[in-house]
Amino acid sequence: MKPYSALYYVKENKGRSLLIAAMFFLTTLLLLGGNFIQSNYYYWEGIIDFTERVVEVEASVNDEEFRDYYATVEKLSNDPDLTVMLHSGYGEPSMDWTCTMGFTMGGYATRFNTAEDMREAFRIVGYHGNFSNLRNGSLVVSKAMANNKGLKIGDIVDEDKGLSGTYTLDGLIDEDTYAIFYVEEYPKEVLTRAHVLSETLSYSELMDRVMNACKGTQCKIQKSWRDDINGQFEPINLIFYLALILLSLVLAVSVNSVISGHYNKRMYEFGVYRAIGRTKRDIRRKVAAEIMITDAVSVVVGIGFVELLTFMLNELYYKPGGRYLPYWSEIGVVGLIISNICVLLPTILLRGRAMCKADVTEF
Amino acid sequence: MFTIKNLSMIYDMDTDEKMYALKGLDVSLPDRGLIGIIGPSGSGKSTLMYCLSTLKKPTDGSVCYNGTELTTITDAEREQLRRREFGFVFQKHYLVPYMSAFDNVMVAAVNNDAETQEKAKKFLAALGLGDREIGKRPAKLSGGQCQRAAIARAMINDPKVIFADEPTASLDHENAFNVMRILKEYSVDRLVLVVTHDRSILGDADRIIEMWDGEISRDGGTL
Numbered sequence: 069m070k071p072y073s074a075l076y077y078v079k080e081n082k083g084r085s086l087l088i089a090a091m092f093f094l095t096t097l098l099l100l101g102g103n104f105i106q107s108n109y110y111y112w113e114g115i116i117d118f119t120e121r122v123v124e125v126e127a128s129v130n131d132e133e134f135r136d137y138y139a140t141v142e143k144l145s146n147d148p149d150l151t152v153m154l155h156s157g158y159g160e161p162s163m164d165w166t167c168t169m170g171f172t173m174g175g176y177a178t179r180f181n182t183a184e185d186m187r188e189a190f191r192i193v194g195y196h197g198n199f200s201n202l203r204n205g206s207l208v209v210s211k212a213m214a215n216n217k218g219l220k221i222g223d224i225v226d227e228d229k230g231l232s233g234t235y236t237l238d239g240l241i242d243e244d245t246y247a248i249f250y251v252e253e254y255p256k257e258v259l260t261r262a263h264v265l266s267e268t269l270s271y272s273e274l275m276d277r278v279m280n281a282c283k284g285t286q287c288k289i290q291k292s293w294r295d296d297i298n299g300q301f302e303p304i305n306l307i308f309y310l311a312l313i314l315l316s317l318v319l320a321v322s323v324n325s326v327i328s329g330h331y332n333k334r335m336y337e338f339g340v341y342r343a344i345g346r347t348k349r350d351i352r353r354k355v356a357a358e359i360m361i362t363d364a365v366s367v368v369v370g371i372g373f374v375e376l377l378t379f380m381l382n383e384l385y386y387k388p389g390g391r392y393l394p395y396w397s398e399i400g401v402v403g404l405i406i407s408n409i410c411v412l413l414p415t416i417l418l419r420g421r422a423m424c425k426a427d428v429t430e431f
Numbered sequence: 432m433f434t435i436k437n438l439s440m441i442y443d444m445d446t447d448e449k450m451y452a453l454k455g456l457d458v459s460l461p462d463r464g465l466i467g468i469i470g471p472s473g474s475g476k477s478t479l480m481y482c483l484s485t486l487k488k489p490t491d492g493s494v495c496y497n498g499t500e501l502t503t504i505t506d507a508e509r510e511q512l513r514r515r516e517f518g519f520v521f522q523k524h525y526l527v528p529y530m531s532a533f534d535n536v537m538v539a540a541v542n543n544d545a546e547t548q549e550k551a552k553k554f555l556a557a558l559g560l561g562d563r564e565i566g567k568r569p570a571k572l573s574g575g576q577c578q579r580a581a582i583a584r585a586m587i588n589d590p591k592v593i594f595a596d597e598p599t600a601s602l603d604h605e606n607a608f609n610v611m612r613i614l615k616e617y618s619v620d621r622l623v624l625v626v627t628h629d630r631s632i633l634g635d636a637d638r639i640i641e642m643w644d645g646e647i648s649r650d651g652g653t654l
Binding site for chain 1: 477481486487506507510511512513514515517519521523525527528529530534535537538539543584
């Protein structure tokens with residue numbers, strides 16, 4: 069290994085390099101912070117997914133004798149790619165859940181008119197579990213939701229849990245979703261809503277078919293919840309990013325002061341390098357490489373630490389309570405990158421410039 | 432090798448009272464031999480060496496090295512010159528503390544090949560640093576051993592000129608004379624400039640330039 073190389077320095081100065089790495093390690097905690105905030109979104113993912121697999125068509129109150137609605141339902145039912153299930157759509161109270169950050173959030177509920185419809189819908193959507201005991205008055209939630217609410221199969225769920233009726237928990241879905249599902253039979257005359265599903269079509273294709281069928285009618289279509297949910301999370305994400313930039317600046321100042329003290333002690337070393345003809349470019353490269361190596365190590369170790377901590381928190385604390393901390397998230401990763409760049413770039417630029425000015429004749 | 436004309440160096444240029452470190456020096460230096468530059472503190476001897484070695488840019492005048500005007504060359508040319516043709520020995524050894532004596536020599540080497548590594552070992556051995564010592568860090572070596580490693584570092588690229596600024600200042604008498612002996616041997620076919628205020632080490636000098644208050648007060652004699 070060449071003695072001038074950055075790797076040589078790191079190898080021969082493990083203690084000092086560790087100190088610098090520890091400072092950069094702090095930036096990786098932004099990944100954990102981002103994941104923690106993004107965890108709120110996690111609870112809605114299953115719901116959004118459901119609203120993209122099952123399009124809801126609703127009769128308008130202005131639709132006289134629901135002529136448009138029935139005509140549309142007939143049209144949709146004749147499409148071989150679609151499955152249509154009618155239901156009442158009467159008040160579908162959802163249950164609040166406690167999210168990872170500790171506060172409660174409201175959710176999504178939907179109703180099926182028969183147990184067979186619900187089983188068929190779950191099959192198409194891809195939900196697994198034991199749904200053999202479903203009947204009129206059944207409530208089905210995911211295992212995660214049941215854990216979150218402290219429910220078990222056979223429990224009666226009523227006003228105490230925020231529901232307007234009384235239902236029995238008869239089925240648990242293996243997949244994580246915080247939507248809740250009821251079986252509640254009503255006479256045909258009041259089935260003014262329809263679930264439209266497809267085993268073969270994508271969401272956009274499904275939506276196109278439904279929109280074509282509804283064209284010129286008074287029927288209402290319930291679109292995916294994705295945009296609504298994303299819109300609600302935008303301010304939270306914005307606050308996170310602002311806090312992140314502030315935190316990164318504080319980190320950048322702290323890291324720079326620690327690292328500048330460390331490099332000031334090596335001033336004469338760089339003065340000698342300059343004297344023996346190392347170019348300013350060489351010096352800048354050396355400083356950048358040293359800092360980037362320690363940063364890379366700290367980021368790898370830091371990400372490993374965050375993932376391990378997330379695993380332990382999930383297994384020991386969150387999952388038993390029907391909650392979840394994501395292992396990665398968009399804002400967590402972006403947060404890590406932004407904060408790392410905010411700290412890394414000025415450090416490299418400032419230290420590189422300072423070391424180029426080292427002059428052995430002044431010692 | 433060096434032709435210096437009307438060389439001046441002023442510190443504190445912005446103040447009313449200008450401090451002349453060098454005042455219009457004219458001198459020529461040959462391409463071989465051991466030349467001592469002697470004078471008390473503040474006489475300008477180190478500044479002269481820094482101007483010759485391109486570590487400092489003079490305020491005025493000309494420094495011509497083998498036909499190249501050093502005061503007008505680019506930074507890159509200056510760096511190349513220091514890397515390939517000049518070697519430095521400082522008052523303190525300035526070895527890098529986390530490198531072994533051997534690596535301290537190799538850090539200055541233009542090439543890092545096996546041949547250069549062998550050469551570094553040979554230099555160190557010739558300077559009295561055996562296999563055991565060359566693997567040690569400066570903190571584990573004596574002052575004399577460190578300074579000898581620093582000389583090996585200065586010689587590793589076979590420079591045409593070695594600039595030695597008070598190379599014996601931190602050494603005892605015996606080590607000081609050893610260092611001077613090594614420099615004298617190197618000066619047989621190359622130029623070695625030794626800046627010092629200690630007359631006693633310049634017994635073998637081929638020429639002594641005495642400086643006083645930024646000017647050459649005597650040039651040409653030996654002790």
